[in-house]
Amino acid sequence: MAIDIRTLGKTGLDVSEQGLGCMGMTFGYGEADATEARATIDRALELGVTLLDTADMYGPYTNEELIGRAVAGRRDRVVLASKVGNEVVDGKLTWRVNGRPDYIRRSIEGTLRRLGTDHLDLYYLHRVDPEVEVEETFGALAELVQAGLVRHLGISEAGPATIRRAxxxxxLTAVQTEYSLFTRDVEVNGVLETVRELGIGFVAYSPLGRGFLTGTIRDTSDIPEGIDFRxxxxxxxxxxxxxxxPVVDQLSDLAAVTGTTVSRLALAWVLSRGEDVVAIxxxxxxxxxxxxxSASDLTLSPDVLAAxxxxxxxxxxxxxxxxxxxMAALNR
Known part of the structure; x- marks a missing residue:
């Protein structure tokens, strides 16, 4: 298994073409298993995965804390990406979006402390606050870059006009948005076109459709009991x-014909979208x-891509x- 390095944006952030989305290790996808999560991060680094993706809202806070413990003593081997903007107050999610400059400035301190580092490699605005001009929010984020606390900036689930303004x-080094065979909105809503025009990298989250494109979910009984977003x-x-x-089944049949699995096929498809695309x-x-x-070793032929x-x-x-x-908070 070999993972290539891709460069996000004109600002030149080099990352593995596959990163590791860490949210589910402590948040959103059933019960947590700290031991297996830590072992998964360790194995990811062994396999050449350098980009670890988290956010302060995941937990809240517990995801950043887990990653901080996992990368202690090897900070120079990883690219740490976190997010701000889904408001956390006194350790609890408010389910509000907050892009105010004072909130941005306060939030970075806790993120750095939990991750055990003096700087973030990539800091995203997680969602766009409709009550705050994006210029104000990114003015505060730019101050963090000037102060050396953040190296690169990104934005998540923003529309083309907002991306341009930010x-x-x-x-911007990266725009992060959901992208998979089940979620191809960025191909038609102008987001991919915009980031390519501006020279911004694209980071695809949920490239396996939140597990749907693994072929393991046939009905709701296949979704773990308890706190699972799905x-x-x-x-x-x-x-x-x-x-x-039926879509998953047809993809599974195609994968079988090509000698692979549906999850590898779906992930290789995302990676085939361009050298400016990174999947997490x-x-x-x-x-x-x-x-x-292992999907990074899979090259899809023109015939398979057409199918x-x-x-x-x-x-x-x-x-x-x-x-x-x-949904109302997307593509603002």
Whole structure:
């Protein structure tokens, strides 16, 4: 297994073409297992994964703390990316977006402390605050760069106009948005076109459709009990699962013909979208990490790419990826 290095943006942040989305290790996807999560991070570094992706809201705070412990003594081997903007007050999520400069300045201190570092390699605005001009927010983020606390800036789930406005304040290194065979919005809403015009890297989260594109989810009983985001996600309601399964089954058949698995096929497809695209599949288990990393060895032929497009074109998926309130916070 070999992971290539790709460069995000004109500012030149070199990262592994696959990073590791760490959210599910402590937040959003069922019960946590700190021992296996730590072992997964260790294995990722062994396999050449350099980019670790987290956020202060994951936990809250526990995700950054886990990563801080895991990279202690080897900070120079990793690219640490975190996010700010989903408001946390007194250790609790408010489920509000906060892009005020004073909140940005306060938040970086805790993030650096929890990660055990004096700087972040990449700091994203997690969601755009509709009540704060993005120029104000990125003015505060630019101050963090000037102070040496952050090396590169990014933005998550923003629309083309907002990306341009933020980039005009301080050059963006990365735009992070959900992108997979089940979520191809960025191909048609101008986001990919905009980042390529401006020379910004693109980071694809949930490239396996939150597990749907692994072929392991057939109905809601396959989603772990307890606190798992997918239990409230419209796309994972039984009626939508039933509509989406034929797409997964056709992709699985295509994968079998090409001698691979559907998850490797789906992840290799994301990586094939361009040298400016980096994927951050999330997992908290070593066995899934290793399968994900092996997708970097898979080259898809033009015929296979054409077959994939015919099976999973834009708009094929039933059900929104978030509940209505969260959908309203996207593409601002």
């Amino acid at each position: 980039h005009a304040v301080h050059p 239990r409230i996600a419209p796309r994972f309601k039984d009626e939508n699962i039933r509509q989406n399964l 599949p999330g997992t908290k288990r070593r066995r899934y990490l290793e399968e994900n990393v 994939i497009d015919s099976i999973a074109p834009y708009g094929v998926t039933a059900g929104n990826r978030y509940p209505d309130a969260e």
